[in-house]
Amino acid sequence: MSMATEADTSGCDSNSYYSSRGHSQHHYGFNQSHIQQHGVGRHHIISSSNFLTESERAFRALDAESRISHASDDSEDNDKLISVDEFDESDCEDVRSCTTLSPTPSDHTVNSSSSRQYNSAGGRSSGGNGCGKLRKKSGIASKVMDEQELQSLRLKINSRERKRMHDLNSALDGLREVMPYAHGPSVRKLSKIATLLLAKNYILMLNSSLEEMKKLVSDIYHNHGQPRPAVPAPPPSLPPAPQPSPAVAPSVVPVSSSSIPASTSTSPSDSTLRSNSPRPQSPRCKSQEGNLTPPRPLHQSSMPHSQLAGNPIPHHHLGAPIFPLPIPALRAAMPALSHHDISALASAYSVPKSDLAAPLHGIHAFSPHDRMHPFQRWPVPCACVQCLNGTGHLSLGLHLSRLSHPLLSSSNTVQRKS
DNA sequence: TAGGCCATCTGGTCCT
DNA sequence: AGGACCAGATGGCCTA
Numbered sequence A: 001m002s003m004a005t006e007a008d009t010s011g012c013d014s015n016s017y018y019s020s021r022g023h024s025q026h027h028y029g030f031n032q033s034h035i036q037q038h039g040v041g042r043h044h045i046i047s048s049s050n051f052l053t054e055s056e057r058a059f060r061a062l063d064a065e066s067r068i069s070h071a072s073d074d075s076e077d078n079d080k081l082i083s084v085d086e087f088d089e090s091d092c093e094d095v096r097s098c099t100t101l102s103p104t105p106s107d108h109t110v111n112s113s114s115s116r117q118y119n120s121a122g123g124r125s126s127g128g129n130g131c132g133k134l135r136k137k138s139g140i141a142s143k144v145m146d147e148q149e150l151q152s153l154r155l156k157i158n159s160r161e162r163k164r165m166h167d168l169n170s171a172l173d174g175l176r177e178v179m180p181y182a183h184g185p186s187v188r189k190l191s192k193i194a195t196l197l198l199a200k201n202y203i204l205m206l207n208s209s210l211e212e213m214k215k216l217v218s219d220i221y222h223n224h225g226q227p228r229p230a231v232p233a234p235p236p237s238l239p240p241a242p243q244p245s246p247a248v249a250p251s252v253v254p255v256s257s258s259s260i261p262a263s264t265s266t267s268p269s270d271s272t273l274r275s276n277s278p279r280p281q282s283p284r285c286k287s288q289e290g291n292l293t294p295p296r297p298l299h300q301s302s303m304p305h306s307q308l309a310g311n312p313i314p315h316h317h318l319g320a321p322i323f324p325l326p327i328p329a330l331r332a333a334m335p336a337l338s339h340h341d342i343s344a345l346a347s348a349y350s351v352p353k354s355d356l357a358a359p360l361h362g363i364h365a366f367s368p369h370d371r372m373h374p375f376q377r378w379p380v381p382c383a384c385v386q387c388l389n390g391t392g393h394l395s396l397g398l399h400l401s402r403l404s405h406p407l408l409s410s411s412n413t414v415q416r417k418s
Numbered sequence B: 001t002a003g004g005c006c007a008t009c010t011g012g013t014c015c016t
Numbered sequence C: 001a002g003g004a005c006c007a008g009a010t011g012g013c014c015t016a
Helices: A014-019 A022-038 A056-071 A089-098 A107-111 A131-137 A147-179 A194-221 A268-276 A305-309 A327-333 A339-348 A385-389
Strands: none
Touching: A147 A194
16 A cells, blocks of 8 residues: 655745744644654645654655655756656556545645545546546647656646645735734634634725725815815825824834835824714814814824823734724624634734633624714724715715724625535 | 544536 | 636635
8 A cells, every 4th residue: 555645845835834834833833843853844744644763754755755856857946846656557446536636735644644646536437547637638649658757747736736825824924914914823813714804894994094094085185275175195294104103012023015005104003083073073073273273194093192101002013903892792793703803903903812602792883973982992983985075975875983893894794615 | 423624536617 | 838817626624
């Protein structure tokens, strides 16, 4: 019985991949330590059927490397896929029957080690080792294709797909890094769907904030009797974006400039503060001296500083997440989010676990124009453009207060797999 | 223990 | 022809 193993030297550095797995890293603890322990470099020697002794692993590692040259001629992007098995003609029979084509450097291939048969369990069972399709696809059905070549091709395809998914996950990790929620080792990572929902609404919120700022700037120009610029530029007097206060951000983790686009130099917390802060003093309002008072800087928050300073919420960068997150309200507003997602957000915002079990009663569907935001612990005016402008509400369905928390505005329904 | 989330394999389809 | 992308299937891990 052959044990198909794979030395995965895909272009994605699997070591770094494992170490970047965040909260799921523990899933791969064995693999990672295994890989590092045996010093096989980029080659992961994985047994799908049992645990190998250290000497066996080392031997197979050497054996695997020795077979690279003829098992796979794909030297591009270091995507060399090999089989460590005894891969002679007799073993092709085993491969067809058990077809453990590509045990992957994942937890289950090593830890489970017992049950997963990769031809029938992982993926569609197409019969055989799946090489028939490859044969057909490769247009070499008439040719006699060596099983080993087919295996190599299959492994190569699997590795590409694996790398593709790793890249996708890396992109999602990058997205999580710039999202306005707490990051940290003790914070559960947002799920993929939650990350996408949060990102979508965060973009909407930023866009709305930008529109709001444009409107205010436009009003300033208008009230000064100056012609409206076609594209209102930020007034030069606009104060620079605030730096995270040490009191607010006791554990700021520097973020590389490359991770944050220049266009988003305004921190998420700024935007959220902007959206949650009381209605900015209208530029039309005059001070007692009769002078036009500059509008309150959009980044300034009316949130009691004590709340901010006293908030021990950990965070990754750009200031602490500022949204208290009553879980019942969140659950009511976002039925699409699973308990897992809610729990992740709760941990991200340092919401007490007790809140998770809080009843839903008393939570009403808040109006976007509520002066007392039911989801917040301090009065929050409606900051939508219409309210700020006093022109009533348009039926655009895009109100800043609804977007005051990115996720709260996620009214879209996520069809979850049942 | 059930459900959620995830990684992986795999075949199909489309594109270059 | 080869690669990218997608979706179905499967099983492992974690949490409530």
